[in-house]
Amino acid sequence: MAPKVLVSDKLSETAVQIFRDRGIDVDFQPDLGKDKDRLAEVIGDYDGLAIRSATKVTEKILENAHKLKVIARAGIGTDNIDKVAASKKGVIVMNTPFGNMITTAEHAIALMFAVARQIPEASASTHAGKWEKSRFMGTELTNKVLGVIGAGNIGGIVCDRARGLKMKVIAYDPFLSEAKADKMGVEKVELDDLLARADFITLHVPLTDQTRNILSRKNLEKTKKGVRIINCARGGLVDEAAVADMLKSGHIAGVAFDVFEVEPATDSPLFGLPNVVCTPHLGAATTEAQENVALQVAEQMSDYLLTGAVTNALNMPSVTAEEAKVMGPWIKLSGHLGSFIGQMTDEPIKAINILYDGAVSQMNLPALTSASVAGIMKAVNPEANMVSAPVVAKERGIKISTTHQDKSGAFEGYIKLTVVTDKRERSIGGTIFSDGKPRFIQIKGINIDAEIGAHMLYVTNNDQPGIIGALGQTMGTNDVNIANFTLGRSTAGGEAIALLYVDAPVPQKAIDALRETGLFLQIKPLQFDIG
Structure with missing residues (x-):
């Protein structure tokens, strides 16, 4: 019997046709996701669920998902999916992390132009029959300093476009190496330096414990007078009340926000203030981006349901079913080792070195390595996974090397993970005991036996x-x-x-x-x- 997929949000007809062409029984109900009770009633009939942002995959819905094997989100954000509940049910959660990068970057550039030249207010004034030419005095982007907070995929594209506009680009990103910054043509700086120098600041980081309120009132006070701020990343990165106060005082010249701390944003301290450009989370809202992510979802889901191939999974390693039986605990250990290093490291990583000793050296090492790298990267990007993390590491100039050797110590097998920065090396070792549970066995060369x-x-x-x-x-x-x-x-x-x-x-x-x-x-x- 052919696998059956439910598409519960608006997805392009081309994507739906891909399912059919691949032999998938697809049920296209683009408005069903808005009816959570009805979705809970029918979800038990499907092997796969393709969604966008309207469908909320809650624990209650997953309780009824008796056949469900995979949920795929057309887009990068998966906040509308209970990933913990999905993992417990054995349901893979996929996303499409690279389909809307250009679109989001372009929106940031568009908002930067809009706030620099007060275009929305000037347009509204002209529509009203006024001719207030002297009222709307803007500023050029050429030769201005653009401070980019987060120089990953989207931030990197913004850097490239801004350099084409002849802006001086400086970037703050703990995971950006000097070599990568040089290749991008940007100056790598610390956050305080960026705040003090930037004429425009644009944010391109996920919302994590480390980035939440990164532009706090205290940090906003460090910015130069007349700064303009653009946020197309996530709400919660900027103290909106502090921005409103500093707009009123004249310290901040203008802001352009596509995202807000509370969405839908029906009320904000920024609304109604002069030179505040607001859009309703349109970063990925172009025809091209929506088509790209929809096609990717259809291909990824079809590959998994028909062949077992896993792409862009957020909660499952990319290994075969046979390997998973043996490697599962070691993959979990690799992720824990990476997570420890990632949480302990707040400076750019130059290299990641992994030693596989004994029995583990005969396993699928690329999968284990990806799990370790994903663990490291999740400290700054919770969306990182075993597929995307190695790509991101490579883009940031991080060298990844592995060594494997025969059994050399008291354990049947162990993994030692070492990261290298400009200031230090940091290492941690771990193994799997006979009970199948991962343990930390060495930190900084000091032997321990720590349950995780x-x-x-x-x-x-x-x-x-x-x-x-x-x-x-x-x-x-x-x-x-x-x-x-x-x-x-x-x-x-x-x-x-x-x-x-x-x-x-x-x-x-x-x-x-x-x-x-x-x-x-x-x-x-x-x-x-x-x-």
Whole structure:
């Protein structure tokens, strides 16, 4: 029987025809996604679900998805899919991360022109029968400094287009290497430098714990007077209330926002202010982009349902069914090793080196390597996956190398991951024990045996009495329950580390209390997707 796919949002007829041409039984109901109750009733009949943004794939809907094998989103954002619930159901979640890059970049450039020349207000004034030529005094883009926050796929295209406009482009991106910046023709800078120098600032980063409110009131106060700000990335990156205040004071000359902290944005402190250009999340809204992502979805879903090939999956490694039985725990370990490194590293990575020892050296190493790289990249881009992460790493000039060797130690197999930056090397090793659970076995050359949990706390200190007591007492005082406590040291009196596996995220007050003891050199809360 042919696989059956439901298309519950508006998708191009060409994409629907691809399903039919590939032998897929496709049910095209473009308005069904808006009716969550009806969708929950019928979802059990389908092997695949193709959606855009209107369909919300909730845990309730997935409870009824007894046959569902794959959900594919035509576009990059998957906030409308409960990925945790999908993973628990064994449903693959795919997206199309590269189909709308040019369109979004072009929209940012268009908004930059619009705010520089006050085009929307001038158009409205002229439509009203006025001729206010002296009112709308704009500014040229030529020779202005454009500060790009996030120089990845979309940000990189913006950099290229801006250089064509003869702008001076500076970029802040912790994962942008000097070599890659030189190749792009941009100047790599720190955030404070960008804020102080930029005439225009455009954001092209995902919304993460690290990027949330990156243009806070404090950072906005560091910008030069007359700055103009463009945001086509995500709401929540910019303090909208602070921007409104600084527009009124004249410090900010204008802003152009395509995204807002709350969407649909029916109310905002920016609405009604002069030289504020607003569009309703149109970054990907071109005929070409919509067609590209729709065609990609149809091809990816058909490939998986007919051949088992997995492309652009967010929650599944690209391995065969046979390999998955053996490699599953090792893939999870690789992701945890990468996640540890990614969360610990806040400077540009030049190289990633991976050692595979013993039994693991005979496995599908490209898949394991991709899992490690994806773990690293997810620290700055939650949408990174095993397919896209190696591509992004290559684009950013990160060199990836692997070494494999026969069994050389006490473990049947282990993986050691090392990253190299301009300032240091950072390494972590891990293995799979007989219970099938991943363990960290070495950090910074110090041997440990640490079970991996969803919420952890990593600290370093000089080996001395009182450390364990201080950690335990501080956690207890702040209602943090410790599930597992692992210690290691280089030598007596030398450098020591501790990994705490705790039941919930460590609150900031507990971290502050640890700092106040003066006993710890480094304190870092960590999060892991243990599935």
